[in-house]
Amino acid sequence: MTFLHQYPKAAKVAKANFIVAFIALAIGGLFGFIQALHRTDVFRGFFNSGEYYTLLTGHGVLLALIFTTFFIAGLFVWGVTRSLDREPENMTFTWSWFWLMTIGLIMTAVTILGGLVPDSSIRAAVLYTFYPPLQAHPAFYIGLALVIVASWMAGADWFWSYNKWRKNHPDERIPILTFMALFTMMMWYVCTIGVAVEVVGLLIPWSLGWVTEIEPLLPRTLFWYFGHAVVYFWLLPAYYVWYAILPKLSGGRLFSDAMTRIVFVIFLLLSTPVGYHHQYADPGISVGFKFYAMATTMLLLLPSLMTLFTVVASMEHGARQRGGKGYLKWIGKLPWDSPAFVGCALAGIMFAAGGFSGMINASMNINLLIHNTIWVPGHFHLTVGTAVALTFMAISYWLIPQLTGRKLKFKTLALIQPYAWFLGMTLMSNAMHRAGLAGVPRRTAEPQYSGFEFEPIFGTMAEMDWQIAIGGTILTISLILFLWVITASWMGGEKSDRPVDDYIPEPLSGAEHTPKILDNMKLWFALAIILVLLAYSFPLWEMISDGIFEPGALPRPS
Amino acid sequence: MTENHSNSDSDSRNSSKRLVKILVIVGIGIPVLVELMTLFNLINVQIFDDEEVQEQPEPVAEVRQVTEGDTLFRDYRFPVTIELLRINVSAQEWRFELGLSVPDSVDREPLEIELDSMQLNSGKILAAGRNRSWNIQEGHTPPRIQAEWELPNGDIPGTLYISSFQQMQNDTASRVQQEVPLGNIPVRYNRE
Amino acid sequence: MLIINMPDETSHSTDANSNSTEPAKSWEQRNPEIEREITIDEYQPTGTLTLTLLYFAIVVLMWIFMYFVEFAGNAPSIID
């Protein structure tokens, strides 16, 4: 018996979410490949430099917002259903959030792709940060709003299941797979308030022409209120996999249930009041607020370092159970021939590296060295582009068989895929970081200027361009391998009652050793709100006290 | 893998072991090497090579690029001056504007100027299209020639091919073509 | 009590009538790739500690380099 047979309704929902996620991944990945060749001047024949920004918007929105959100929805449907042992409460409701989210996605995608149609008036080349006064077609904003509202409904669905479960199990601890999902969603509720107010309250009326002027700093601030917490919305599901499934894939057990819960509580509390660290170079925000954001951001290192320890300790436990010895020799005993394990482990290593460049980004003044340079995409291709995306891909090798009842095909290709991703990403991101130190900007079609040349610390610009292009090509090959393996297994894999060993062993140190207060969701949610109010109420008031749309700027088409 | 209970013979087991070895060496070894080289180079350049002034290689002598105010057909009887060179961006359009002026002496002799084609930075060639030829004759002379092209959004002209049919010094009429490598073209947003 | 996938486990168990929340055999005992089971009391994550300290050392050294050499030596800077 596998998940598909036990929970056929939930399996169908999870599969639908994964299909959308993988289509978004395929298109977004293709755009990324074209960009890698375009901006490095290796090949510019696909699109011209104006259309580059349409592709860039598509790459960002499809991967960072659509692929992640749909994959996370599928993953949580799987986890919540399984750990509570209940199908979703009401399938009409469940399918309605799925379809609402899909409609929103289609509206947004159509406005973006409209930019590639000659003479089209439907455009949305505003990048995934959509800073006004650059203005996109109203359907772009409405679609985004629908995606967010639908994701709220998805969260409500899981809380609904949890409440029903609680009635039958009044004294039990929240199962850890549900605990992590619910805390991630609470964090999501807190942080999406910002972008919802921005999109619904400011941008939709403005893009429809009901108001003409907009104050650019306010929406930008509201965006970043959401914009950094959203990275934790991507990251926490990766942590979810690392805590819940990776220990078992390594041959061991989760080291500590208590650590896991503490980490998720801290993320709920601190993810949102850090947004100003994206605005260190902005005028109109006092240094004091920037400093506060730096302090909270740095505190967020703590749960990530705790995760590093707990997850590595769980893997080490597995390695030692498999016969590993010594201080470091045990690493060789890990299952380096299992695609799901290798993907998660390499993603974790990349995250450790990305953590370092993240510390630079987060530190108020050194941030100016690399602010808005290609160092920043170099950083987040390590974190969201690998730690998250590679984990999602890897765990698909383990989840898809459970959801389809079919065995994985082409295991050799599946095994090559994460190694190829790791290699490609190292090459690409290494060169991006180095180019960023030389001052090469991000978000540009042609980083070559006529009046001056960049001076890299060592190496040459041409060499870095080639490294980015080669890395991007290897990544594309890896992506094709992934999509091929998944499609082939999904359509033609051998049917089996038990295509994978899907048993998850209990933690070494279980929930009985975990303080009960960690399960008190109301308490932590309230504290999270208070911290947000502390961080944001005063500066936001400062911005809107002279009028919400003042000082106003006129819209510019994208 | 744990789910793999197959009784695979030792051959395939060995070959899969070899594959993992290769993957680890290529997939993890090369990345580690790249990072170590980066670290070494960074520290080497910043800490040990501080006094060394990097000799910038002489830029390769570039073709002189033509900008506003420059003169075409300089060695001929009727030089043509570029008076306007800009790209106007508006809501849906990306419009290249070119303005040329000819000397007053054209009054006495006929002059023909033709814009042949244009190569964009993306590599595309735009043919001249309609109304790209001016016959400037005695009497009704526009002192200034203005032409506009609608370009694909985001593309910038790189080279202009322009020809002039004019009286040469020895009183024969002849067609001369000039290839004009365009330098920085200002791009401005234009609010209608 | 934390129950993860208990229905799956019991259904898979050879003893179908077993109602116990713990499987008859632990996961480790059923898994052919696992040589020995290690309990919480005998497990010392020394390797993890080694790796973590190594990582910390690298990060701190890189930080000092980035901050005081790359950044502070990159004048002009915003001084006011």
Next chain:
Amino acid sequence: MIVFFIATVVYGFVAMDLKVIGNYETIDPQNLSDTPFGTPGVKEVTKNGATEYEVYVQTLQFAFLPGTSSPITVPADTRITFYITSPDVLHGFDVAGTNLNTMAIPGQISKFTTIFPEAREYGIVCNEYCGPAHHIMEGKIEVVPKSEFDKSNLVE
């Protein structure tokens, strides 16, 4: 470790003069002509008895004014205060290869002070996406030795 990181940042901020910009003043982006940004360029001021310079820059789609069609010329080893704002959309003002890096936001004024240690040319890059020709938006700063600084190009 976390404390150490924050401590280095504070040390750099306080002891090594590595600052970031803060809140200055707001401005009506549709009406810059009545402000000092109406005549953008380099101005001479006297502060605490010393000669300093102020530079008013507009960032627009797709040029720095001044900076793009003519370089911003300033003397070395002198305090220079930049005032930057945008009449249209968000832009970046990054002096390539240095720590001078700030956003230009319509309605806000970015103000920072710096000293250029040597006479040389610097490139200015717009590092925030500002429209379909974003990649051609560049400018130049020409730093000349203090003794050779020509004051005839200053604006009032």
